[in-house]
Amino acid sequence: MKRLRIKQVKSGIGRPKRQKRTLKALGLKKMNRSREIDASPQVLGMIDNIKHLLSVEEI
Secondary structure, eight states: OOEEEEEEOSOOTTSOHHHHHHHHHTTOOSTTOEEEEEOOHHHHHHHHHTGGGEEEEEO
16 A cells, blocks of 8 residues: 655645644644655545645655
């Protein structure tokens, strides 16, 4: 399974509640924090919904 490194590059302030909950579900709490996760279909869907707030790279 592929691993992804996701990093929050834009703030969740002023965003809809759904996008804030998605950031929290991915484990991103603050700006410029990164996290490595497995690329499952569910995670890829969450990333696609908030791709304007993230930077994603494959490991």
